[in-house]
Amino acid sequence: MSTKTQTSEKTSECLSFGSITSHRDIPIRRAAKVDREDVEAKSKRKRRSHRRKPSKKTVVRTLIVLLLIILLLPTLVISCSVVAASANSDTEPESQRGVVTIGTDDVGYIEGAAEPICAWLQENSEMSDAGISAVLGHMDIESGLNASLSTEGTFGLLGWDSSLELELSETASRLGLDESSTEAQLIWFVDDLKTNHAPEYETLCASSDVKACACALHDAYGHESDILLASKANKATEYLAELASYDTQVIATDEAIPDEADGLAAKVVKAAYSTPATDEGYCAAWVDNVFRAAGVGSWNDKSGASMYEDWCTSSDLDDLKPGMIVAVSSCAGGGTTIYGHVGIYVGDGLVRDCNGECRTTELDTWIDSFGSAEHPIKWGWLGGKSLA
Numbered sequence: 001m002s003t004k005t006q007t008s009e010k011t012s013e014c015l016s017f018g019s020i021t022s023h024r025d026i027p028i029r030r031a032a033k034v035d036r037e038d039v040e041a042k043s044k045r046k047r048r049s050h051r052r053k054p055s056k057k058t059v060v061r062t063l064i065v066l067l068l069i070i071l072l073l074p075t076l077v078i079s080c081s082v083v084a085a086s087a088n089s090d091t092e093p094e095s096q097r098g099v100v101t102i103g104t105d106d107v108g109y110i111e112g113a114a115e116p117i118c119a120w121l122q123e124n125s126e127m128s129d130a131g132i133s134a135v136l137g138h139m140d141i142e143s144g145l146n147a148s149l150s151t152e153g154t155f156g157l158l159g160w161d162s163s164l165e166l167e168l169s170e171t172a173s174r175l176g177l178d179e180s181s182t183e184a185q186l187i188w189f190v191d192d193l194k195t196n197h198a199p200e201y202e203t204l205c206a207s208s209d210v211k212a213c214a215c216a217l218h219d220a221y222g223h224e225s226d227i228l229l230a231s232k233a234n235k236a237t238e239y240l241a242e243l244a245s246y247d248t249q250v251i252a253t254d255e256a257i258p259d260e261a262d263g264l265a266a267k268v269v270k271a272a273y274s275t276p277a278t279d280e281g282y283c284a285a286w287v288d289n290v291f292r293a294a295g296v297g298s299w300n301d302k303s304g305a306s307m308y309e310d311w312c313t314s315s316d317l318d319d320l321k322p323g324m325i326v327a328v329s330s331c332a333g334g335g336t337t338i339y340g341h342v343g344i345y346v347g348d349g350l351v352r353d354c355n356g357e358c359r360t361t362e363l364d365t366w367i368d369s370f371g372s373a374e375h376p377i378k379w380g381w382l383g384g385k386s387l388a
Contacts, residue, residue, distance in 0.1 A: 113145035114239065116182060117157070119295050122264060123385070125190050129243050130236075131204030134213035137236025138221075141228055148180040156185050158221055167192070193220065210240045255360055258322065260347030265323030265387035267294040272344045272352040280356030283342050287325060287354075287382070290344060297383050305329045305340035312378035322347035323387040324379045326363075331370040341370050345379060 114136050121132045135158075136145075142159030143149040149156065155165050165179075171188040172179035179185070193201040203216035214233040222229065261269050271294040278286040284303050292298045299310075308327035314320075327342035343353030343366065351366040353359060361369075371377040381387065 133240035258347035261322035304342035
C-alpha cells in the first residue's frame with residue numbers, strides 16, 4: 001500500500017467518526033448558532049409585543065365599562081344621599097330642625113319652595129286663600145318659584161318685565177336686602193299691587209274664586225300672550241286644594257274650640273286641637289308642631305325652658321292673647337325641673353298643652369299647677385311674631 005493510499009484511509013476514518021473537525025466546517029456551525037440565537041430573540045420580542053398590545057375587542061370592552069361607571073355614578077351618589085337624608089329625618093327630633101327666617105318647613109299641606117312664600121303672604125297681606133294660590137300658581141309657571149331667575153326681558157318670582165327691576169332694586173336697597181331674595185321681592189310685589197294695581201289687589205283679597213284671582217293677577221303683570229294663563233290657573237287650583245285641606249281636616253275632639261281669635265292666631269288655636277300628641281316630656285316639640293301645622297313658623301327651641309327664656313316676656317294678663325305660648329322655666333307639676341313646661345293659650349281663659357296626651361286646662365289651674373314664686377308663668381309670641 002502506498003503512502004498516499006494510507007493517508008487517504010486515515011483521513012476517511014477520522015471524518016467518519018467526527019473526532020476531527022475540518023477547518024471548513026467551523027464557520028458554518030458558528031453561523032448556524034448565530035441564526036438560532038437571532039430567531040429566539042426575535043420570538044421573545046414578538047411575544048413581549050403581543051403582551052403589551054391588548055386586542056381591539058378588549059379595548060372596546062374596557063371603554064364600555066368605564067362609560068357605564070361614569071353614567072351610573074351620579075345615580076349612585078344621589079341614592080346614597082337620599083338614604084342618608086332619610087335616616088337623619090327619622091332620628092332628628094322635630095324641635096331641632098333649625099330656624100327658618102322666612103316661612104317654615106310646612107304651610108298647612110303646602111310643601112317645598114312654595115311654603116315660605118305662602119307663609120309670608122298669609123302674614124303680610126290681606127289676600128284670601130284663593131288669591132295666595134293664584135300668586136303661587138303664577139310664580140310656579142313663570143319662574144319655578146326661583147327669585148334669582150333672570151331671563152331676557154323678565155326677572156324674579158313672577159317673571160316681571162325688566163322695566164320694573166329698577167323699582168325693586170330701590171326697594172331692596174332701602175330695606176338693606178338683596179333684590180334677588182324672596183323677601184325683598186314679596187315686599188315690593190305687595191306694595192306695587194296696592195299702589196299701582198288696586199282693583200286687582202282687591203280681587204286677590206276679596207275673591208274666593210281662584211280662576212278670577214288668576215285672571216286679575218294676569219291683568220296686572222301678565223304678558224301680552226294668554227297662552228300660559230290656563231296653566232297658571234290650573235296650578236293655582238292645585239295650590240288652593242293643598243291650602244284648603246288644612247281648613248277641612250277632621251278635628252278628633254268633642255271639645256268646643258274657642259273662637260276668640262282670628263287670622264293666623266285662629267289657625268294656631270285650631271291646630272292646637274288637631275295636632276297629634278307627642279311623647280311624654282316633649283311639650284316643646286308639640287308646640288312647634290302646632291305652629292308648623294298652622295303655617296306660622298318653626299323654631300329650634302328644644303324645651304319649654306328655652307321657649308320661656310327666648311319668647312316669654314310678660315306675666316300681665318292684659319297682654320295675654322290667643323295664640324301666645326304660656327311657659328315656665330322650671331316646674332314640679334307634670335314636667336321636669338330642668339326643662340320646664342310650655343302650652344298654648346287658646347282663648348276663653350284656656351291653655352292647651354301636651355305631656356304624652358293633649359289636654360285643655362283653665363289658665364288659673366295651669367298657673368297654680370306649674371308656676372311658683374321662684375318660677376313665675378310668663379307668655380309671649382313664639383318666634384317674636386305677633387299674630388294679633
